[in-house]
Amino acid sequence: MPNSAFRVAGGTGQRLIVSLLAVGSLLLVVGLAAAIMTMRSIGADTDAVEATLETQAVINRIAALNEQVETGRRGYLINGGDIFARTTSDALDALDDVLGSSDALFQSTAEQTARFADLEQLVEERAALVRQQLRGPAMRITERQADSFSTDRAVLITREIRALTGVMAEREKERLSQRNTNQYNSLKQFYAIAGILLLLLMAVMVTALVVVIRFNRALSAAEADLRRANEGLEEAVVERTTELRRANAEIQRFAYIVSHDLRSPLVNVLGFTSELEAAGKVVQAHLDGLRETHPDLATKELAYAVEEDLPEALGFIRTSTEKMDRLINSILELSRQGRRTLAPAKLDMNELVGAVVDTLYQRAHEEGASITVGDLPPVESDRMAVEQIMANLVENAIKYLSPDRAGEIRIEGGRERGLVHYDVIDNGRGIAPGDHDRVFELFRRSGKQDKPGEGIGLANVRALAYRLGGNVTVQSELDRGATFRLSLPIKFRAVEET
Structure with missing residues (x-):
């Protein structure tokens, strides 16, 4: 029961933690995706606001140069003099430069594009008139005393430019207001998403913390129960x-x-x-x-x-x-x-098994069987007992070879987790899976009884292996040979009667 509770608690806690981590990761991915999209929207809105501000600045610059051209022109016409001429000429040149470099700013909407085209046409027409006046006589006011400025074509164009830039500025102002609103809404959306994501992540973290605390408590309780059970066991x-x-x-x-x-x-x-x-x-x-x-x-x-x-x-x-x-x-x-007292010693298993094989060589030769011995790890154990076990296993392999094929017997060894094992492998008759335990019982035999024996050898082998702190097991199928494995502790650990 304690082991079962320990496994249940561990499995449930691990599943909950994994689920919470998965939910947290999913929320994080979704939140990051939403945040990235919102940030892109904020960036686009910011670019739009900056573009609108730049457009407003250009419109204001055009409006200021427009007034500067008209002021300089009037000064030249009224007072004459090179200073007014240069001022007017510089303003015209600056206005041409601004218009030439700002064409792309007014391509966002069809209305602004059309207005900008009209603006360029008016500026070009007014520039031609003004430059012609600047090339005339220095004192022109006496010739125009009867003319009114209100009907002058250049004045009319200046007023049209003033009105057009006013409309364009008003439109950009509306667009700026809308884009500021969009930017504000995007920021609110970003903060909302970030806040929700933070709350969800905090909820996942708190839940995970609660689960971990409960899981640790359950593990501690299960471990305590397991210790008590193990002590009793x-x-x-x-x-x-x-x-x-x-x-x-x-x-x-x-x-x-x-x-x-x-x-x-x-x-x-x-x-x-x-x-x-x-x-x-x-x-x-x-x-x-x-x-x-x-x-x-x-x-x-x-x-x-x-x-x-x-x-x-x-x-x-x-x-x-x-x-x-x-x-x-x-x-x-x-x-x-x-009842024999065991005498542990460091055993060279290659030498020990080689001696056993030499003793049984004649019998193997008579049966037409070959015996090969691999590299066997050493072990500390009782020499006489190990010799008896290996001799019995090899002798049984020779005794129960199959008449249908040449006999092959291999002896191999290895190490794992503080144990050494020695395998006696043959290609003989094999043992039915249902008889694997039966062959180790006293006076019990399996398969065809055509060989002499009393059913004591393997029982003695397993009893000796138990006394040495090890075990003897078998893996086999009928007509597929058998593998008998002797497992022993690397360091002698006998099981003695008390």
Whole structure:
């Protein structure tokens, strides 16, 4: 339960945090996109305002030069003199320059474009009249005493220019007002978006902070529950392990006692079997004598019983007692292995396995099998126990090779997480997945029973591996070979009975 709660709390908290981060990121992207669009709008409005202000300045400049031309012209016509002529001529030149460089400013609307075209035409017409007057006699007022300035064409043009620039300035003023309003609205929109985005991000951050705090509290509670559960579990494991070791010790003592007690009647059975065989020889000799002296007494039933039944029964008794003797010896060996004091040492596994392979070379050669040994990592463990395990695994690989293909046996090794492992790999008969645990049980065998054995070897192998602090496992499929793996701690760590 604590582990489950820990996983649930961790998974829920992580999902919430990831979701909040995703929402925050999405809000940030959306807000940035909106802010960028608003800033572009503000920039466009600012450019428009600046353009309008520049246009107003040009219109004001044109209006001022227009008045300056008319003032200079009148001064020249009334008073004469070069100063008024130069003033008027300079104003005309300046006005031409302003108009020539400002054409693009008045292309925003059709109305302003048309007005600017009219303005250029009026300025050009008035300039021609004024320049002609400036080229006339110095004193022209006496000739024009009867003429009124109000009907002079240049004056009329000046008034038209004044009125036209007034209209154009008023229009730009309206546009400036509108563009200022647009700029203000864009700024308000930007600040609104920034404020909303800030509020949303703050809400996400506050929510994430609350979730993290709750998640940490849940994790702390789950860790506390897990520690309490582990403490109780460790005590239970220690207690049960102690009980298991004691039970194993009792089983070993029981096996030792039983095997000794079984051996006495077995010896008696073997002895009486020998006596029965000797008696059978005597009866056989007597039967042979009856056949010569009293053939009528040597009946077929008697001959069958003496020559067939009795030898068959004695052979069965002897075979059974020999098998029982092997079983008792195996049980005694298991008992002795369980009581033997382990002697850890640094083992050169290349040398140890090489010696095992050399011992089994003849059997492998007879079976037509090859054995290859890879580079094996060293280990600190009990030499005799490791030798027995490896010898049993290699011997089993030789014993259960497939008759359908040449036998190949490989021995490989490696390291991982404080352990070393040694794999005995063959291409033999294989083991059905349902029998992977069965083959390690005492007196249990799997597959076709055409090879001698009592079902003790692999049980002894696993028991020895357990004592060394390791394990033996198998991976296999029928007719696809098998891989038996011996795993041991790199540093000796025995499991002893108490």
